[in-house]
Amino acid sequence: DAGVIQSPRHEVTEMGQEVTLRCKPISGHNSLFWYRQTMMRGLELLIYFNNNVPIDDSGMPEDRFSAKMPNASFSTLKIQPSEPRDSAVYFCASSLRGHTEAFFGQGTRLTVV
Amino acid sequence: RKEVEQDPGPFNVPEGATVAFNCTYSNSASQSFFWYRQDCRKEPKLLMSVYSSGNEDGRFTAQLNRASQYISLLIRDSKLSDSATYLCVVAPSGGSYIPTFGRGTSLIVHP
Numbered sequence: 001d002a003g004v005i006q007s008p009r010h011e012v013t014e015m016g017q018e019v020t021l022r023c024k025p026i027s028g029h030n031s032l033f034w035y036r037q038t039m040m041r042g043l044e045l046l047i048y049f050n051n052n053v054p055i056d057d058s059g060m061p062e063d064r065f066s067a068k069m070p071n072a073s074f075s076t077l078k079i080q081p082s083e084p085r086d087s088a089v090y091f092c093a094s095s096l097r098g099h100t101e102a103f104f105g106q107g108t109r110l111t112v113v
Numbered sequence: 114r115k116e117v118e119q120d121p122g123p124f125n126v127p128e129g130a131t132v133a134f135n136c137t138y139s140n141s142a143s144q145s146f147f148w149y150r151q152d153c154r155k156e157p158k159l160l161m162s163v164y165s166s167g168n169e170d171g172r173f174t175a176q177l178n179r180a181s182q183y184i185s186l187l188i189r190d191s192k193l194s195d196s197a198t199y200l201c202v203v204a205p206s207g208g209s210y211i212p213t214f215g216r217g218t219s220l221i222v223h224p
Contacts, residue, residue, distance in 0.1 A: 035214075042215070042216035043200070043216075045214075055211075101162070105156060107156050
């Protein structure tokens, strides 16, 4: 099994630019999570999908952030326009069903300058 | 009160030492508990689940105390390779399963 695949691994962009992060969950998993990790705030849940439907997006910081899951094998997190304070590591994770472990991708390290 | 709280550490211990971490949670309806390990600049990975009766995996022992709403992780005979951040994870029951992570406890094992 290839695990959760995220791309790109690293992204450096200028303030104001659009950033799109991509995630391919483990095949057969029906739950998908986007997290953001910073030194200051730790690992924060941004949004949770179950069966491709957004269930909880209360962690999305503001309207500049949006996430989609058009099918069971692909999700995107978009930031438009990006700001320096968005710099963080963004993780995607998936799980088979409720109450089981979440498997994480290797993360996307985003730097907005 | 934060949903999941951990002492950030760092815990600095010599090889061979026994070290224990605690994690408290605020949601009494929580049903699933895990310890994850995160190495520097890597993704979190499951270390072990925490069961009501407690469970052991080699040098690692996890305990759950529902009455006091905390879980613990005990590491015996620490190895240099145990140096990492240990994240406590709590998830509620019901259809909306959303795991909440603690900030993590940093462990440094030195020679």
